[in-house]
Amino acid sequence: MALPRGARSPYIVDITPLKRQPGKQRPFDATLAPPDGVALETAEVRATELRFDLQLEVAGEELIAQGVIDIGWRGPCRRCLEDQDGATTVEVQEIFQKAPIEGETYPLDEDQVDLEPMVREVVLLNMPVAPLCRVDCPGPDPDRFPTSVVPDPEPDDAAQPPADPRWAALAELTFDDT
Numbered sequence: 001m002a003l004p005r006g007a008r009s010p011y012i013v014d015i016t017p018l019k020r021q022p023g024k025q026r027p028f029d030a031t032l033a034p035p036d037g038v039a040l041e042t043a044e045v046r047a048t049e050l051r052f053d054l055q056l057e058v059a060g061e062e063l064i065a066q067g068v069i070d071i072g073w074r075g076p077c078r079r080c081l082e083d084q085d086g087a088t089t090v091e092v093q094e095i096f097q098k099a100p101i102e103g104e105t106y107p108l109d110e111d112q113v114d115l116e117p118m119v120r121e122v123v124l125l126n127m128p129v130a131p132l133c134r135v136d137c138p139g140p141d142p143d144r145f146p147t148s149v150v151p152d153p154e155p156d157d158a159a160q161p162p163a164d165p166r167w168a169a170l171a172e173l174t175f176d177d178t
């Protein structure tokens with residue numbers, strides 16, 4: 001859900017108290033809706049709820065965020081296509097810097113840090129690409145997903161070796177009798 005105009009993102013944290021006490025950890029524990037658009041489009045898996053249990057700490061010119069993110073997600077089982085709810089727990093240790101290194105660290109402002117780019121990346125990298133509702137999921141229920149999903153098996157006749165013409169004549173007689 002988009003934030004109302006002017007509202008502060010819940011992922012933006014004021015770091016001035018941390019800068020006054022370098023080395024002191026400050027918790028970031030919250031349960032939040034995922035940032036907009038956090039979904040794996042190919043697999044239709046999307047994050048539903050994120051639970052953070054992080055510690056933020058200023059060390060020198062950097063901010064370190066470490067702890068655990070629980071990613072709640074929902075997406076279709078890759079075999080039976082039923083929507084599944086699941087959770088994935090990820091341990092993170094990320095560094096935020098004024099001059100971030102592309103692909104390694106995240107940006108840090110003078111007085112605040114926006115955790116959202118890190119959260120977005122961690123979530124997208126750790127959601128299951130192809131969930132299974134259970135390891136022995138048998139696949140689509142033929143009663144509910146008929147021929148549109150599962151092709152009809154070959155008729156039995158086609159799977160058998162060509163009939164001996166002598167028996168074919170007999171089979172025909174039998175067929176005509178019924």
Ligand SMILES: [Zn+2]
Nearest residue numbers: 077080133137
């Ligand atoms: Zn399934």
